[in-house]
Amino acid sequence: MELILALAIGVLGGSGVWLLMRPRTFQVIIGLSLLSYAVNLFIFSMGRFPVGRPPVLEPGTAGDPAVYADPLPQALVLTAIVIGFATTALFLVVMMAARGLTGGDHVDGRARDR
Amino acid sequence: MQQLTILPILLPLLAGAAMIPLEERRARLRAGLGIGSAVLQLAVAVAIALQAHGSGGPGMVTVYRLGDWPASFGIVLVADRLAALLLVLTALLGLAALVFSLARWQRMGVHFHALFQFQLMGLNGAFLTGDLFNLFVFFEVLLAASYGLALHGSGVARVKAGLHYIAINLAASLLFLIGVSMIYGVAGTLNMADLAERIAAVPAENRSILEAGAAILGMAFLVKAGMWPVGFWLAPTYSVVSPPAAAIFSMMSKVGIYAVLRLWLLLFGAEAGASAGFGSTWLLAGGIVTIGFGAVSVLATQDLSRLAGASVLISSGTLLAAVGAGQVTVTGGALFYLASSALAIGALFLLIELIERGRDLGADVLAVTLEAFGDGDDDDGELDDEVGVAVPATMAVLGLCFLCCALLLAGLPPLSGFIAKFAMLTGILNPAGLGRGPVEVSPAGWGLLAALVLSGFATVLAMTRAGIRSLWATAGRSVPRVGLIEIAPVLLLLLCCATMTAAAGPLMRYMQAAAAELHAPQGYLTGVIGRAP
Numbered sequence: 277m278e279l280i281l282a283l284a285i286g287v288l289g290g291s292g293v294w295l296l297m298r299p300r301t302f303q304v305i306i307g308l309s310l311l312s313y314a315v316n317l318f319i320f321s322m323g324r325f326p327v328g329r330p331p332v333l334e335p336g337t338a339g340d341p342a343v344y345a346d347p348l349p350q351a352l353v354l355t356a357i358v359i360g361f362a363t364t365a366l367f368l369v370v371m372m373a374a375r376g377l378t379g380g381d382h383v384d385g386r387a388r389d390r
Numbered sequence: 391m392q393q394l395t396i397l398p399i400l401l402p403l404l405a406g407a408a409m410i411p412l413e414e415r416r417a418r419l420r421a422g423l424g425i426g427s428a429v430l431q432l433a434v435a436v437a438i439a440l441q442a443h444g445s446g447g448p449g450m451v452t453v454y455r456l457g458d459w460p461a462s463f464g465i466v467l468v469a470d471r472l473a474a475l476l477l478v479l480t481a482l483l484g485l486a487a488l489v490f491s492l493a494r495w496q497r498m499g500v501h502f503h504a505l506f507q508f509q510l511m512g513l514n515g516a517f518l519t520g521d522l523f524n525l526f527v528f529f530e531v532l533l534a535a536s537y538g539l540a541l542h543g544s545g546v547a548r549v550k551a552g553l554h555y556i557a558i559n560l561a562a563s564l565l566f567l568i569g570v571s572m573i574y575g576v577a578g579t580l581n582m583a584d585l586a587e588r589i590a591a592v593p594a595e596n597r598s599i600l601e602a603g604a605a606i607l608g609m610a611f612l613v614k615a616g617m618w619p620v621g622f623w624l625a626p627t628y629s630v631v632s633p634p635a636a637a638i639f640s641m642m643s644k645v646g647i648y649a650v651l652r653l654w655l656l657l658f659g660a661e662a663g664a665s666a667g668f669g670s671t672w673l674l675a676g677g678i679v680t681i682g683f684g685a686v687s688v689l690a691t692q693d694l695s696r697l698a699g700a701s702v703l704i705s706s707g708t709l710l711a712a713v714g715a716g717q718v719t720v721t722g723g724a725l726f727y728l729a730s731s732a733l734a735i736g737a738l739f740l741l742i743e744l745i746e747r748g749r750d751l752g753a754d755v756l757a758v759t760l761e762a763f764g765d766g767d768d769d770d771g772e773l774d775d776e777v778g779v780a781v782p783a784t785m786a787v788l789g790l791c792f793l794c795c796a797l798l799l800a801g802l803p804p805l806s807g808f809i810a811k812f813a814m815l816t817g818i819l820n821p822a823g824l825g826r827g828p829v830e831v832s833p834a835g836w837g838l839l840a841a842l843v844l845s846g847f848a849t850v851l852a853m854t855r856a857g858i859r860s861l862w863a864t865a866g867r868s869v870p871r872v873g874l875i876e877i878a879p880v881l882l883l884l885l886c887c888a889t890m891t892a893a894a895g896p897l898m899r900y901m902q903a904a905a906a907e908l909h910a911p912q913g914y915l916t917g918v919i920g921r922a923p
Contacts, residue, residue, distance in 0.1 A: 296561065301553065308560050315564045322575035348580075349571065352523060356567055359530045363563070366537055367556050374553050377546045383557075385550045 277325050281317060289314035301371045301381050305364065312360040316353050323349030394441070395454035395469045397434045398477055398514035401427050406507030421496060424488050424503040431510065432481035439474035443900055451917030453520070461918045462584045466520035468918055471904035472725070476517040476648055479729055482886060483641050483736045484510050486879035487634035490740050493876045495632050498543040505542070509535035509638055516645050520918055522570050522580040522607075525649065529566065529614075533559050536642060539635040540627065547630045555627045562613040569607025576600040583918035586656045586911065590663035601668055604657065608650060608669065615646030615706045618680040625687060625699030628739075636698070636739040643702055644732055647709045651721075654713065655908045670714050674834050677711025680704075681841040685848035694742045697856055698735060701799050704845050705731040711838050712814055717821055722905035723813030726898060730806040730887055734798035737883035741791050744877065745860050747870035784872050789861045791877070794884045796853035801846045806890035811842055813898060 288310050295307025323346035331347035371381075378385040405427035409420045444450050454467040469477075488506060496502045512532025519525050537559075540552045574580055576596045577588050592600055609620065616624035624643065628636050650673070658668045684703030691697050705727075712724035794805065801811035818835045831839075890897055907913060 296557075304557055308557065308564075311561070311564050315567050318568060319571040322571040349574065352567075352571065352574075355523070355527065359527070359563075363530070363534060363537075363556075363560055366534065367560065370537070370541065370549065370552055370556055373541075373544075374549045377549050383553060385546070 277327070281321055281325070285314045285317050285321070288317070299383055301374065301383055304383060305367055305371060308367070309364060312356075312364070316356055316360075319349050319353050319356060392452055392454055394434055394438055395452050395467050395518065396456075398431055398438075398481075398518065399467075399511055401431050401434070402507040402511035402514065406504045406511065409504040409507065410501070417496065420503045421488075421492055424507060425485070427507060428481060428485040428488050428510070431514070432478070432485055435474065435477035435481045438469050439471070439478055439900075442469055442471045442474045443903070451913050453917045453920075461520070461920060462579060462581055465524055466581070466918055467518040468520040468583075468914065469518060470914060470917075471900065471907055472648070472652065473517045475725065475729065475900070475904060476644065477514055479644075479732050480510060480513045480517070480641050482883070483637055483732065486736060486740065486883050487637040489882075490637070490876055490879040491632075491634040493873050495543070495634050498632065499541075501538070502542055505535045505538040506634075506638070508532075509539060509642075511535075513638075513641060513645060517648060520582055522573065522582065522585070522653075526563070526566055526570060529645070530563065532642060532645065533563070536635075536639065539638070540631045542635055543632045548632075551627045551630045554623055558613065558623045562610045565606050565613070566610035569603050569605075569610060572599060572603025572606065576603065581918070582653065582656055583911075583915045586659075586661070586915060587919065589657055589665060590661060592663075592665075594664070597664060601665060604653075605669065608654070611646040611649040611653075612676070612710075613646070615643055615650065615710060616680070616703050617676045617706065617710060618683045621680065621683075621703060621706070624702060625696055628699040628702060629693065629695035633740050633743040636695075637736040640702055640735040640739060641732055643706055644709075644728060647706060647713070647728065650710065651713050651908065655721075656911050656914070659909065659911065667716065670716050671834075673714030674711050674838065675714075677707045677709070677714055678837050678841045680707030680710060681845045683707070685845040688845075688852040689848050691852070694746060694856055694860060695739075697852055698738045698742055700852075701731075701738070701849060702735055704799075704849065705735060708814075708842060708845070711841065715818065715835065715838060717817055718905050718909045719817030719820070719902070720814055721817075721908060722898070722902035723810060723815075723817050725901040725904055726806070726813055726890075726894075727810035729897075729901075730798060730810045730890055733883045733887050733890075734795055734807065737791070737880045737887075738795040738799070740876075740880050740883075741788065741795060744870060744872050744880075745788055745792065747872070784869055785861060787877060788870075788872070789857070791880050791884060792853075792857050792861060794887070796850070796857065798884075798887055800849040800853065801842075802850065804891060806887045806894065809891060809894045809898070811846065813901075815839060815842065 292307045292311030292314055295303045295310065298304065298307065326345045329343060329345045331345045331350050333344070374385070375381055380386050405423050409423055412420055438452070441452060442450060452469040453461070455461065456465045456467070458464070484506070491502065509532055512528050512535055515528035516525060516532060519528055537552065537556050540555055541548055570580065573585065576592060576599050577585055579585055579588060589600070613620045615621070628639055631639065654669065654673070658665055660666055662668070681704055684700050684707055687700040688697055688704065691700060709724050709728055712720050712727070797805045798807040801807040818839050819831060821830065
């Protein structure tokens with residue numbers, strides 16, 4: 277479980293960083309999305325991985341923290357996903373505006389002359 | 391008056407939300423709402439500051455528990471001297487920028503006023519919040535609004551700069567999240583005060599994870615503050631955004647500084663056990679390098695807005711290095727410098743647009759040509775005679791304002807910039823307090839001292855040159871038409887700086903008390919946790 281999650285975070289994060297360095301806006305936005313998936317998984321993993329334990333209280337079992345998963349990282353991930361979603365949408369709009377204004381999809385407006 | 395603490399967040403939230411359904415043509419109503427909200431925020435901020443300062447003794451830390459949960463479970467807002475100071479500055483700059491925008495800029499795009507209110511809300515929230523995750527949320531609020539404001543007015547230059555700005559800040563937000571979750575994974579809490587208490591007890595094998603988390607978190611703040619290797623986005627972005635947005639952005643880079651100041655002194659202060667003082671060398675060195683980079687870019691630039699952007703860098707570097715120096719008196723001086731430089735840079739951003747208005751196309755090219763051929767400057771006396779009489783009232787007012795900005799930014803007497811730098815230098819040279827103990831200045835202290843003085847010199851040079859080029863050189867420019875409502879905010883900000891100079895005594899006591907509170911955060915901890923630590 278740990279290994280799979282660690283590999284997933286690593287692969288997503290690595291591809292995200294690689295794409296973030298690319299010169300086309302589309303690559304940058306996909307890179308940012310992949311990175312944010314990696315980060316969300318990372319936050320989630322900071323609550324450890326208790327399998328089959330609910331994060332919300334159930335009647336009768338309240339009072340024993342060992343029965344529950346830590347709900348806080350899950351709440352954090354939820355907030356982070358929502359915020360990431362909104363900012364990515366906004367970035368997409370700016371990207372399209374830049375495409376319209378400069379006529380290219382290079383992050384600097386146009387490719388540097390070689 | 392505990393309830394006051396939530397008002398700086400609620401007021402702009404409600405005002406901003408009320409503006410969205412209003413139609414575009416109800417511009418007057420929107421502007422009225424916006425300015426009314428900013429004035430109220432200023433009043434509330436001043437009230438909070440007075441409350442926090444009390445009679446000048448150990449300050450009262452007002453803690454506002456949302457939902458009345460105890461601090462380690464619920465969310466708290468904390469108003470102490472530092473938070474109150476930054477609230478007042480935000481409200482002042484916000485008010486000035488809003489009044490400035492009335493003349494022209496509010497009509498350059500949609501939802502300017504609503505975005506501006508949300509920006510203020512994010513700033514106020516970030517200064518007040520007492521836990522790390524809400525700090526992230528308020529950072530995102532202020533960034534989301536700033537993305538809108540950065541693009542306000544549209545145009546190729548803004549969209550291009552905005553693209554870089556958004557990408558970099560999204561990446562920085564991801565770093566923020568990684569840092570926060572690493573700290574949570576080790577310490578099991580996100581409340582800053584709770585964290586500060588637990589940090590000494592973190593087992594040795596987890597300490598490196600905690601420190602790595604704090605360092606990653608710090609990177610997110612330093613990107614906002616514009617520290618050297620991660621601050622290249624700052625000057626290009628700030629120089630193209632619309633002037634009211636740039637004025638409030640100058641406060642935004644102070645949020646990064648605030649977060650470093652608050653968290654670093656709280657978490658890695660003297661009580662942090664093995665982690666005490668973690669990263670201070672990096673802050674100090676990074677700050678000094680940032681000052682150097684800022685000084686070089688101030689000298690290198692031809693463009694007034696770039697010059698203002700570069701002076702934001704100098705200001706950030708100075709503050710970071712002063713925080714890194716880790717002495718109460720230096721921090722106190724740095725807080726005074728923060729207030730003075732935030733107001734001065736805000737005024738400069740607004741002023742530049744007024745000056746640039748008179749510039750014709752091609753004047754830039756002319757300036758470059760003049761530089762290349764070494765023309766001009768030989769016939770000083772003649773120049774004085776010719777232009778000294780002919781300066782019309784508009785140019786005289788603009789010139790005077792520019793002069794004040796230059797004095798403030800360079801730290802020359804008689805204005806508050808000088809007092810701020812003087813206070814910092816005194817702190818560096820007298821680590822044990824003025825006239826007490828032996829004077830032993832560390833090499834890093836000498837480095838900071840040199841950086842402060844040299845950056846002031848570079849600013850004087852650059853501002854003088856820019857002033858001569860843009861205010862005295864008559865070629866290729868006409869007298870700009872400047873409305874009273876546009877110059878009034880600049881005068882307001884400069885007047886605040888003048889007041890800071892006149893009332894330097896009480897204000898400096900406030901700053902020193904705030905710094906003492908930061909370096910010995912027992913009052914903060916007791917206030918938030920609700921029992922003696």
